Amino acid sequence: MNPMEEMRREEEKLLRTDRLPHVWCPGCGIGITLNAFLRAFIRSKMDPNKLVVVSGIGCTGRAAGYVNVDSFHTTHGRGIPFAVGIKFARPDLNVVVFSGDGDLFAIGGNHFVNAARRNHDLLIIAVNNFTYGMTGGQHGPTTPTGAYTTTTPYGNPDRPFNIPHLAISLGAPYVARWTTYHVNQLQNSIYHALHKKGFRVIEVISQCPTVYGRRNDMKTPLEMMHYFQKNSVRKDDASFEELELKYNGKIVVGVFRDIQGIPTYEERYEDIIRRARK
Amino acid sequence: MKPGYYFWSGDIAAAEGAIAAGCRFYAGYPITPSSEIAERMALRLPQEGGKFIEMEDEIGSIAAIIGASWTGEKVMTATAGPGISLMNENIGLAAMTEVPIVVVNAMRGAPSTGLPTLIGQGDLMQAKWGSHGSYEIISLYPDSVQETFDLMIDAFNYAEKYRVPVMFLIDAMLAHMYEKIYVPPEDEIVRIERKRPTTPPEETLIYKADDDLIPPMPRIGEGYKIHASGLTHNEKGYPELTPQAQEKLVRRLNDKIRKHAEEIWKVEEYKTEDADVIVVAMGSESRSVRLAVDLARREGIKAGMLRLITIWPFPYKFIEKYNVPYIVAEINYGQIYHKVREYTQDVELLPKMGGEIHKPDEVLRAIRRMVQ
Ligand SMILES: Cc1ncc(C[n+]2csc(CCOP(=O)(O)OP(=O)(O)O)c2C)c(N)n1
Ligand code: SF4
Ligand SMILES: [Mg+2]
Numbered sequence: 294m295n296p297m298e299e300m301r302r303e304e305e306k307l308l309r310t311d312r313l314p315h316v317w318c319p320g321c322g323i324g325i326t327l328n329a330f331l332r333a334f335i336r337s338k339m340d341p342n343k344l345v346v347v348s349g350i351g352c353t354g355r356a357a358g359y360v361n362v363d364s365f366h367t368t369h370g371r372g373i374p375f376a377v378g379i380k381f382a383r384p385d386l387n388v389v390v391f392s393g394d395g396d397l398f399a400i401g402g403n404h405f406v407n408a409a410r411r412n413h414d415l416l417i418i419a420v421n422n423f424t425y426g427m428t429g430g431q432h433g434p435t436t437p438t439g440a441y442t443t444t445t446p447y448g449n450p451d452r453p454f455n456i457p458h459l460a461i462s463l464g465a466p467y468v469a470r471w472t473t474y475h476v477n478q479l480q481n482s483i484y485h486a487l488h489k490k491g492f493r494v495i496e497v498i499s500q501c502p503t504v505y506g507r508r509n510d511m512k513t514p515l516e517m518m519h520y521f522q523k524n525s526v527r528k529d530d531a532s533f534e535e536l537e538l539k540y541n542g543k544i545v546v547g548v549f550r551d552i553q554g555i556p557t558y559e560e561r562y563e564d565i566i567r568r569a570r571k
Numbered sequence: 572m573k574p575g576y577y578f579w580s581g582d583i584a585a586a587e588g589a590i591a592a593g594c595r596f597y598a599g600y601p602i603t604p605s606s607e608i609a610e611r612m613a614l615r616l617p618q619e620g621g622k623f624i625e626m627e628d629e630i631g632s633i634a635a636i637i638g639a640s641w642t643g644e645k646v647m648t649a650t651a652g653p654g655i656s657l658m659n660e661n662i663g664l665a666a667m668t669e670v671p672i673v674v675v676n677a678m679r680g681a682p683s684t685g686l687p688t689l690i691g692q693g694d695l696m697q698a699k700w701g702s703h704g705s706y707e708i709i710s711l712y713p714d715s716v717q718e719t720f721d722l723m724i725d726a727f728n729y730a731e732k733y734r735v736p737v738m739f740l741i742d743a744m745l746a747h748m749y750e751k752i753y754v755p756p757e758d759e760i761v762r763i764e765r766k767r768p769t770t771p772p773e774e775t776l777i778y779k780a781d782d783d784l785i786p787p788m789p790r791i792g793e794g795y796k797i798h799a800s801g802l803t804h805n806e807k808g809y810p811e812l813t814p815q816a817q818e819k820l821v822r823r824l825n826d827k828i829r830k831h832a833e834e835i836w837k838v839e840e841y842k843t844e845d846a847d848v849i850v851v852a853m854g855s856e857s858r859s860v861r862l863a864v865d866l867a868r869r870e871g872i873k874a875g876m877l878r879l880i881t882i883w884p885f886p887y888k889f890i891e892k893y894n895v896p897y898i899v900a901e902i903n904y905g906q907i908y909h910k911v912r913e914y915t916q917d918v919e920l921l922p923k924m925g926g927e928i929h930k931p932d933e934v935l936r937a938i939r940r941m942v943q
Contacts, residue, residue, distance in 0.1 A: 309798070309809070311809075312809055342792060342793070342794045343792055345791055345792075347638070357798070357800075358798060358800060358809070358810060361796055362796055363641075363791045363792065363795070363796060363797045363798075364796075364797065364798050364799075365638070365641070365797075365798075365799050365800075366798075366799070366800035366801065366802065366810075367634065367637075367638075367664065367801065368634070368660055368661055368664050368801060370630075371630060371631070371634040371661065373631075374598075374626060374627075374630070374631035374632075374634035374635045374638070375634040375635065375637060375638040376638060377598075377624070377626075377631070377634075377635050377638065378596070378598060378634065378635030378636055378637065378638030378639035378640075378646075379638040379639060379641065379642055379791060381596075381622055381624055381635070381639065382596050382622060382638070382639035382642040382644050383642040383791065383792060385792075386642075386791060386792055403627050403628060403631070404627060404630075404631050404634075406627075407626070407627035407631070558624075562617075562622065562624075565617050566617045566620060568617075569614075569617035569618045570617070570618060570620075
């Protein structure tokens with residue numbers, strides 16, 4: 294069997310193929326991101342029975358419904374605290390939160406901030422498509438200033454989150470950003486992050502041609518991919534300003550933080566149990 | 572805890588009762604008058620090898636305990652009015668995905684921030700109807716520190732047995748009141764564990780219910796490839812967004828509690844046998860009502876009290892059983908009164924807006940009025 298074919302078979306084992314076809318639009322970037330995650334996981338040879346995927350609500354949130362492992366589709370914004378409960382109760386599990394930008398940073402923003410601060414041992418894959426895809430393309434906490442959405446018909450007056458900068462400021466030990474054009478880098482980054490500990494954040498800039506692209510001069514998935522291709526630059530030591538995403542502007546990608554040795558919440562609590570039992 | 576006598580508040584008894592029931596995971600956010608439960612859990616859980624975490628808010632707290640419950644742990648959170656209001660969306664998630672959790676609500680004067688340190692009973696309806704949709708939960712409400720401890724063990728057993736959220740109600744008075752309490756020896760504590768699948772993962776539909784309408788619950792990490800979603804789902808746990816799937820699932824979620832209601836009902840019938848008038852009361856309020864009943868009897872009025880310990884599912888058969896006038900004494904402007912009225916026309920409300928329980932005299936006057 295050729296390696297491509299073998300990878301495909303391995304991937305099928307990790308997918309609930311009896312649920313296909315999926316709900317995502319043709320050309321949506323969520324599938325590319327999920328694919329990168331599955332491939333990275335297969336390469337890691339980690340035990341799928343110890344993998345748990347948790348999502349909130351949204352187009353991205355549907356990812357938990359397609360992975361053939363213990364998987365939870367929770368409530369909007371609550372994927373992170375739900376995952377905190379799992380990980381804290383069973384630190385031997387490998388817990389991944391796979392969710393959208395609105396879910397993780399608007400309604401769930403408080404959980405993101407505090408879970409990062411406590412350094413829970415979780416891998417966060419944040420699909421940033423600049424919008425609330427599921428509800429029809431309203432603006433959200435990552436919509437660039439000036440962008441057109443169904444709730445910013447005259448352009449977005451709001452200012453988006455700088456997600457890598459936010460995560461770094463909270464002490465997250467691994468912080469990266471890629472786009473769905475960077476499939477290999479994304480896959481490698483997830484692979485790498487799977488082997489690390491602590492609150493790891495990977496932002497994936499992803500195309501939502503259906504409700505975002507078409508209102509912002511990128512009607513097709515291909516046009517969005519071209520935008521990612523032409524405007525992305527890798528810069529691991531990018532400054533705060535460089536990491537900001539401007540409307541149809543440059544996208545700085547890379548691994549902005551990758552450090553070791555910060556104890557996780559789960560590790561620190563082991564010490565609490567020891568002290569309490571003395 | 573070692574068996575023996577202790578002098579505890581309702582909050583401490585709630586925490587210790589949970590630990591005695593096997594609870595080893597607590598996530599919470601402080602709020603008066605429930606904070607001492609969190610403090611006790613922070614102290615005691617790690618001693619028992621359990622886990623305590625103070626979350627960023629009540630929404631995170633309840634999400635965390637639902638996640639932890641899937642690992643097989645017995646889990647709890649505790650809060651009061653404002654926190655319960657925040658938790659409600661996820662109480663619906665736990666009901667829909669059938670996750671055993673225990674949520675303590677130490678009721679205080681409400682609405683809104685209300686009377687943080689003083690009693691209220693304004694959350695009795697919310698306990699059942701707080702989240703959107705038609706669903707059943709179980710709600711219990713003790714009236715003493717001893718009963719708080721004992722009933723908490725039942726609360727966990729019900730949550731585990733029926734795979735349902737249990738809303739454990741106490742009130743500000745009970746939460747902060749100290750009483751002597753007896754902790755029984757280990758071998759006298761009956762613990763029920765949730766059913767687990769007996770078939771291997773390949774042959775298991777994780778949401779296929781047994782004849783008792785309750786599906787066995789797998790644990791994360793054992794290969795069952797659990798999928799749980801708040802979306803309407805089929806026996807595989809997969810979303811199935813059809814009226815047929817909705818009918819099947821939501822009907823079962825309700826029926827699994829309704830059909831077992833009589834096993835869940837706990838009601839104290841105090842001097843009701845020969846009663847000419849019965850006062851319905853709950854929690855701390857019943858302590859005053861009990862005295863009023865005794866005072867009425869001294870005057871020759873045959874009064875009695877039905878003390879609802881199970882609030883939900885509503886123990887309506889106890890109301891139907893007596894063909895006498897009823898008074899419902901509660902610290903709100905009419906909640907359980909409406910439930911009682913479903914089963915009898917002859918009922919009067921004795922309300923109090925909050926902050927204190929009725930004085931025995933006030934109840935006695937209502938009793939006198941009723942028999943005149
Ligand atoms: C409490 C609550 N509020 C609102 C919604 C409606 N809603 C569903 S998905 C969504 C936004 C999802 O956006 P995002 O997380 O960016 O995911 P995407 O669909 O873009 O992948 C909203 C607002 C909801 N399900 N629950
Ligand atoms: S609406 Fe957008 S994000 Fe949602 S599936 Fe379609 S393309 Fe993807
Ligand atoms: Mg989005």
